[in-house]
Amino acid sequence: MKKTLVWFGSVIGTGAVLALLFGAIEKHSEPRIISVSGECLTTAPKDKTAITLRVSTLAPTAVESVKSATEQIAQITDFLKNQPVEMQTTQFNSYEKTEWNRDEQKSVVLGIETTIAVEVSANSIEQIEKILGQFAGMKNVFSENLRMYTSPEKLQPIMEKCLGIAVENARVRANALAAGDKKQAGKMISVTYGTNTSDAIVPASNLMRTKITSAAATETFDMAGGTIVAKDTEVNVSVHAIFEIK
Numbered sequence: 585m586k587k588t589l590v591w592f593g594s595v596i597g598t599g600a601v602l603a604l605l606f607g608a609i610e611k612h613s614e615p616r617i618i619s620v621s622g623e624c625l626t627t628a629p630k631d632k633t634a635i636t637l638r639v640s641t642l643a644p645t646a647v648e649s650v651k652s653a654t655e656q657i658a659q660i661t662d663f664l665k666n667q668p669v670e671m672q673t674t675q676f677n678s679y680e681k682t683e684w685n686r687d688e689q690k691s692v693v694l695g696i697e698t699t700i701a702v703e704v705s706a707n708s709i710e711q712i713e714k715i716l717g718q719f720a721g722m723k724n725v726f727s728e729n730l731r732m733y734t735s736p737e738k739l740q741p742i743m744e745k746c747l748g749i750a751v752e753n754a755r756v757r758a759n760a761l762a763a764g765d766k767k768q769a770g771k772m773i774s775v776t777y778g779t780n781t782s783d784a785i786v787p788a789s790n791l792m793r794t795k796i797t798s799a800a801a802t803e804t805f806d807m808a809g810g811t812i813v814a815k816d817t818e819v820n821v822s823v824h825a826i827f828e829i830k
Contacts, residue, residue, distance in 0.1 A: 616829040617773060618761055622754025623823075624746040627816035628734040630783070633712045634705040636674065636729040637719065642681060646696045650678055653698040656724060663718060664704060669711060675701035703729075733783045734817040743779060746821040751775065754825040762829050770828035782818040 639656045643649035664671050681697040684690075706712050709732070719725050751772070758769035 617826050618758050618769065618829050619826045620754045620757045621822060621824050622750040622757060624750040624821045626742065626746050626819045628739050628742045628819055629816050630732040630734050631707065631738050632705050632735045633709045633732050634703055635712050635727055636701050636703050638699060638701040638726045638728060639724055640697060640699045641724050642695045642697045644695050646678055649696040649698040653700050657700045657702065660702065660719060669704050669706045671702050671704045674703045675699055731783060742819060743821065746819055747777060750821045750823045751825060754823055758827045767829045770830040773826045773828055775823055775825040777821060777823040780820040
C-alpha cells in the first residue's frame with residue numbers, strides 16, 4: 585500500500601514539475617511587443633465641382649405643394665440628363681409651414697411647403713456655371729453648398745499610398761523606442777487606422793444672380809460675396825500599430 589502511494593506521489597510530483605516547466609517555457613515564449621502610432625499628411629488635387637439645386641414650393645394643400653415641386657424639379661432633371669454631370673436627390677420633404685404673428689401673438693399656418701434638393705457635380709466649374717445660368721431667376725429655385733472636392737477615384741490611390749507611409753512612420757518610431765533596449769521592431773502583429781479629408785465649402789443661396797469668375801492667379805472663384813478656394817484637398821491618415829520586439 586505504501587509503495588502504491590509513493591508511486592502515485594512520484595507520478596503527481598513529476599507531472600507537477602513538467603507542468604511548471606512547460607508553463608515556464610510557454611510564458612517565456614510570449615513575444616515582447618511595442619505599441620506606437622504613425623501619421624501621414626498629404627494633399628489630393630480637386631477634380632470635381634458640385635452645387636445643390638433646391639426647389640421649395642408653398643401651397644394651401646399637400647397635394648398642390650408636392651405637385652408643384654415635383655413638376656419644377658422634373659424640368660431641372662430633364663435638362664441635367666443631357667449634360668455631362670452627375671446628380672442625386674439629397675432631400676425630399678413636405679411639412680406645414682407656420683409663422684409667428686406679432687399682432688395676434690400666435691402661430692399662423694402659411695400652408696404646406698415641399699422641398700426637393702438635387703446635388704449636381706461636374707468635372708469643371710464652367711459646367712456648373714452653365715447650369716446656374718440656365719435656372720437663374722426661376723421661381724422657387726435656389727442654389728447652395730457650392731464646393732470643389734476630390735472624387736473617390738482620384739482620392740483612393742493617394743489614401744492607400746499615405747497609409748503605407750503612416751505604417752512605415754510607425755515602424756521607425758517603434759525602432760527608435762526599442763533601440764534603448766538594444767532591440768528592434770520585428771513583424772507587425774496588428775494595425776488600425778483612421779482617415780480624414782478637408783475640403784473648402786462655401787454655403788451660398790444667391791449664386792444664380794452672380795456670375796462665377798475664374799481668377800487663375802489666386803486660384804479662387806469669387807461669387808455671392810464669398811470665395812470658393814481651389815487649393816488641394818488635405819489628407820490625414822493615422823495608424824496605431826503593434827510590433828514584435830526582437
